[in-house]
Amino acid sequence: MNYLSAENLTKSYxxxxxxxxxxxxxxxGDKVAIVGANGSGKTTLLSILAGTVPPDEGLVSYRKDITIGYLDQQPDLNDALTVMEVVLAGDSAQLEAIRAYEHALAHNDTAALExxxxxxxxxxxxxYEAQIRQIxxxxxxxxVEQPxxxxxxxxxxxxxxxxxxxxxPDLLILDEPTNHLDLEAIEWLENHMNSQNQTLLMVSHDRxxxxxxxxxxxxxxxxxxxGYKGNYAYFLEKKAEREAVVAAELDKNRNTFRRELEWMRRQPKARGTKAQYRIDAFNDLKEKTSQRRNDDGLELNLRTTRLGSKIMEVENLSKKFGEKVLLDHFTYTFKRLDRIGIIGKNGMGKTTLLNILTEQMRxxxxxxxxxxxxKFGYYTQSELNLPENQxxxxxVxxxxxxxxxxxxxxxxxxQLLQHFLFNRQKQYDFVHKLSGGEKRRLQLLLVLVxxxxxxxxDEPTNDLDITTLxxxxEFLLNxxxxxxxxxHDRYFMDRLVEHVFVFEGEGRIRDFPGNYTDYxxxxxxxxxxSGGVSSGKNADRNVGGTGKNQKADPIVNLEQTKVEPAQKKKLSFKEIREYETLEKEIAELEQRKAVVLDQLNxxxxxxxxxAWAKEIEELDQLISEKSDRWLELAEYM
Structure with a gap:
């Protein structure tokens, strides 16, 4: 069943x-994402398909009996309303009933209430009202009463x-829906989208x-x-195949063009004496071979200033606004080549910590x-402060x-701007003519130079296209x-960080070894x-509130993690004997492993x-399991 059709759309600026x-x-039932480079026209195309921007030419038509919901990149909301009033400003019968009920309740109208x-x-x-509050x-x-x-x-x-x-709605059109969402909200939105029988059209860079x-x-x-029928991983595979075919065809056309060019230059020079069909074919070939390969990747290999042995020491940082505690005695010593991600819900103090570290806040x-x-390079998520008329x-x-x-x-x-995908024509455009993603790319360049x-x-992935990301x-890896x-880009964080600061609320920050997916x-x-409560032997790896730098150990065999009660657990006689026996067993296993290794060598x-290789593998597994159990019991000795 066709929901939307667009024919011969043309748009220019x-x-x-x-x-x-x-x-x-x-x-x-289609769930379609439009991807492409910044400035390629994705948002404009989405706006045309949503009916908010007219095309120069062409026609967009919808199935008559469907409802359509559209999320703009910069939504226009009525400032005179509260959050709940804005949310209830829909056309469905349920929303109308809720509005009438809320109005009757506010005016204490008994008859209207009934x-x-x-x-x-x-x-x-x-x-439905409960669902509204849940979403x-x-x-x-x-x-919900906030203006x-x-x-x-x-x-x-x-x-x-x-x-x-x-x-x-039957058809949901979303422009960058994950922007400004924290990681938990993005994962909730993923589950929500997958559980709904909606047709979806969106622009997103979240891989x-x-x-x-x-x-x-x-x-x-x-x-x-x-178009590619499949998810993003399938798209990457098929796009690579398509580009390989295009590159091969371009090489073939250029070889043919060189031969045809020689023929065109031969006598007689009068074009009328040459076969017209071949002249037309030559002109078509000339247009095809004038296309450039899209090989202009960002090559971000700028030189960095030398970094000494002392980086930064953070001691007992505390910060609160009113009654809300954002940092509570946070302590950490930064080391060379530290690669740290920061995660936590919006409003927990992530940006506040960055501003304190860079001395923009006390x-x-x-x-x-x-x-x-x-020497800091600080890329912020605040409003861009670029000279619009320059x-x-x-x-740069x-x-x-x-x-x-x-x-x-x-x-x-x-040359550097070209590496950042600003061609020579774009370099001489005024800043106010750039798209939001192009402005972010320019801001990033100004930090790195x-x-x-x-x-x-701070949120570097917002509005950047996938090619730039x-x-x-690749640059940040080196x-x-x-x-x-x-x-909030989990893929970006997973590739780049080695441990994460987790903002858990009330000023607590956990230093967790591993990337976001590990956490x-x-x-x-x-x-x-723990039956739904996230605690356990690793739960106290909290940097804040300790008074000293606590670097957590690597986490192994998470399935055996036990719940730590509020009071320290006392081991039974049987567990004490198990603890003592484990020490001997681990030592014996290590000795046996050394013997087998000598035999293998x-x-x-x-x-x-x-057989020896298999035995070593089994010994490693046993040593790992028994060591985990020994460490678990050792916490209560």
């Missing part, structure tokens, strides 16, 4: 065509998303989200749409001692006209300094072991070598 004669269709309560009962709107809570909006005028940009986006989800939610990917590239107590060679290249040249690469070579500002050795990135990740990242798996295993026939 000035002399630039975003797309021309583009045709697109959406059927019931009537509206009957309507609520008839339409099953009581459950708002999952998206981090707790105060919209007091909300931040991120909060407004979340309220707008909640309003669209609550309306439960895990695309992989888990979408069944089709549509790429907008050079004004053309390329703590209530505690201190930060920074080494003399540390050309892109002038903005104001910082540095020539930059040094790690290899010792130098590049000009224009200052040669920092301690990078602090991939190459940024970054020779310290790295501190706040991001989620550990927390899930802990919750299962001296050689033997094939069957012996296979």
């Amino acid at each position: 000035g002399d630039k065509y975003l797309f021309r004669d583009t045709t697109f269709g959406l059927n019931r 009537r509206t309560m009957a309507d609520m009962e008839k339409l099953e709107a009581w459950d 708002l809570g999952q998206l981090g909006i707790q105060d 919209v005028a007091t909300l931040s940009g991120g909060q407004r986006k979340r309220v707008a998303l909640a309003r669209v989800l609550i309306q439960d 895990y989200f695309l992989d888990k939610v979408c069944n089709q990917i549509v790429e907008l590239e050079n004004g053309a749409l390329y 703590p209530d107590s505690g201190r930060v001692v920074t080494g003399g060679t540390v 050309r892109v290249i002038d903005v 040249q104001d910082v540095a006209e020539v930059m040094k690469l790690a290899s010792g070579e130098t590049v000009t500002a224009s 200052q040669n920092p050795n301690f990078l602090i990135l 991939n190459v940024l990740e 970054f020779p300094g310290c790295l501190l990242i706040v991001t 989620r798996e550990w927390r899930s295993a802990n919750a299962e072991a 001296t050689g033997g026939h094939h069957e012996q070598l296979t």
Whole structure:
């Protein structure tokens, strides 16, 4: 069943065509993501399909009996209303009943209350109201009576998303739905999308989200749409195949073009004496071979300043706003090549910590001692402060006209901008003509050209396209300094960080060894072991409130994690004997392993070598299991 059809869409701004004669269709049950580079026209295409922006040419049509919900990248909300009033401003019968009930309740109208309560009962709107509050809570909006005028940009986006989800339309059109959501909210949204029988069309750069939610990917590239039936991983595979075919065809066309060019230059020069069909074919071939391969990857190998042995010492930091405690005696000593991710719900103090570390905010107590060679590069999520009426290249040249690469070579500002996917024409555009993602890319470039050795990135993935993210990740993997990242992009964090600071509320921060996925798996295993409560032997690995730097040990065999009661557990006589026996057994296993290793190193026939290798594998497994149990019992000795 066809829900949406777009035929021969064309849209241009000035002399630039975003797309021309583009045709697109959406059927019931499709969950489609539009991907592409910043500035390629994804948001414009989505707005045209949603009916908020007209195309220059072409037609968009919808099935008559369906409802459509649209989340804009910059939602327009009525500042005069409260959060609940905005959310209830839909057209469904249930929402109308809830509005009437809330109005009667506010005015203490007994007759109207009886009537509206009957309507609520008839339409099953009581459950609907509870669902509204649940969705708002999952998206981090707790105060439903808060005026919209007091909300931040991120909060407004979340309220707008909640309003669209609550309306439960047949067709959901979302522009960057995961922006400004914390990690738990994104995972909830994933589950919600997968549990709903909705048709979905969205723009997103969240690769895990695309992989888990979408069944089709549509790429907008050079004004053309390329469709892929599958999730994001399938799209990557098939796109690589398509690009290989295009590259091979381009090479073939160029070889043919060289031969045809020689023929065109031969006598007689008068074109009329040559075969016209061959001349036309030559002109077509000339246009095809003039296309450039898209090989302009970001090559972010800028030189960094030398980093000394002393990086930064954080001692007993505390900070609160009113009664809300954000940091409670947080202590940590940063080391060379630290790669740390920061996770936690919105409003728990992640950005506050970054601002204190960079001395943009003072703590209530505690201190930060920074080494003399540390040079911060701080990429913030705050509103962009770029000169709108200045050309892109002038903005970069104001910082540095020539930059040094790690290899010792130098590049000009224009060359560096090209590496950042700003072609020569785009470099001379005014900043106000850039898309949101292009402005973010420019902001990132301005941070990196200052040669920092301690990078602090606060939500760097917002509005960046996937191509930019991939190459940024490659650069950061080889970054020779310290790295501190706040991001809701789980894929980005998983690739780059080695341990995470988890903001748990009330000022507590846990230092967990591993990336985000490691932490989620550990927390899930802990919750299962404790009957739904995330505690256990690793639960006290909290950096805040300790008075000293606590670096957690690697976590192993999470399934055996036990719940630590509020009071220290006393071991039974049997457990004490088990603890003493384990020490002897582990020592014996280690000795046996050493013997087998010696036998393996001296050689033997094939069957012996296979048996010894298998025994070593089994010994390693036993040693690991018994060591985990010994460590668990040792906590209570």
